Amino acid sequence: MLRTLRGWFWLSPDDQNRVVPWPVLILNWALAFLLVALLCVFSFSQLTYTWNWGTVAKYENFFWRGWWTTLLISVLALLLSTAIGLIAALARRSGVLVFRALSRLYVEVIRGTPLLVQISFAFYVVADAFRFENRFIVGLLTLSLFSGAFISEIIRSGIESIGASQLESARAVGLTRLQTYRYVIFPQAIRMILPPLAGMFASLIKDSSLLSVISIGEFTWNAQQVAALTYSNFECYIPLAIGYLVLTLPITLWTQWLEKRTKYET
């Protein structure tokens, strides 16, 4: 009796590979949700706050427009940052030493400074100097440069995970450098790269919220507008959180699936 009960809630560390039956899984997931829900219910019950969902609901359009803009920015930044990351990673391995230095400089500066500062700097200083006023483009480029730096490190580590002996074999059979990348390095590196890359994309989506500081009409900016108009912060931020979760959760799940698959391959 006690053993069965223990089996519902406990997985021995020596037994990590055992498949947990689905009713037990559901039970424990429900328990986890319940605990989180209790925490929320308690916190909100202590709050003296008049909920004002009706007024906020009138501004539904703001949320939708912002959500779609965020989705658009994220998809474009995702493509652009992957391209930038790839170029930076290849530059880091280039024979031209100044390319290596540039790539290193780019990665370290971008990774070491806050995105908020980068966005303000790009828009109010750099774009201004070039009399360029399209905030959407400036924001998109800054965000892409930001995640491009992280992606370049992900790609670089993927490329470097391919052993020297394989590069030697590629040389011995007479593949050119380009062919070696195309047929030997990339097909293998992609498996190493994909899981962390997918994780990076989830961060990218959330990071796009910072573009609100230069008044790009994305999701967070719109929610802030509604909050200012209706004086209802929580009613705006809760849908905001859910909206981001809808975008990031599929990616997170995809990442897990990819990680499982990579494990199996090796």
Place this chain on the structure above:
Amino acid sequence: MKLDVRRLSKSFGRQLVLRDIILELERVHTLALIGPSGGGKSTLLRIIAGLEIPDAGKIFLNDQEIIYRESELLAHRRTVGTVFQAFNLFPHLTALENITLPLEKVHQHPRAQARQIAEEILERFRLQEHCQKSPAQLSGGQRQRVAIARAISIKPKLLLFDEPTSALDPEMTAEVLDVIEELREEGRDFVLVTHQMGFAHRVADQIALLSAGDIAEVGPPGQVLDQPKSEITKQFLAKVMKY
């Protein structure tokens, strides 16, 4: 083949690996390079393979000089088949694809033809039932045989083996050596770095012993292994034969 190595030198950093090597072999099918570890035999093989660039000296293969410039070396490497100690195969490709990749991308064979060549060679090496397996699913001996199959699939003018059995257990060593001996009987030219003295004796028609960057002795196996003249060779053989 005719092999003419003229005053070849190579160092890695401050370490001199080959010191003014001279080796003239007029007509040789199988050259075995033996000697203690670090003696320079692998480096010499890698220079012949066009994988390493010498600091000084020249090599003539069948009266043709090997030009040590990257563009020419690429062309040179495409005419020789090199097999290393281990990790020859690309792990993301099947045994068959490992052979067809260079045939298609380097030697411009149409896909169907490349496949046919690969299948024929794998069948010859009794590997046909493994052709769709990835290297991880093959035994060490099978992997080496696929690597040899890949090396001969391009019809190389010369085969180069760099300790092809050093990473294998005795049983697998035998299956790989069988294949090499078979190639020998076909009259293919190759250079072989090996620690298997018995095998060297059997297949080689010339043996060169390298020690401390120098060639200590060259000659047919009966001479070098059975009646060594040089003191270095005698010492080396005494050590090797001890166990």
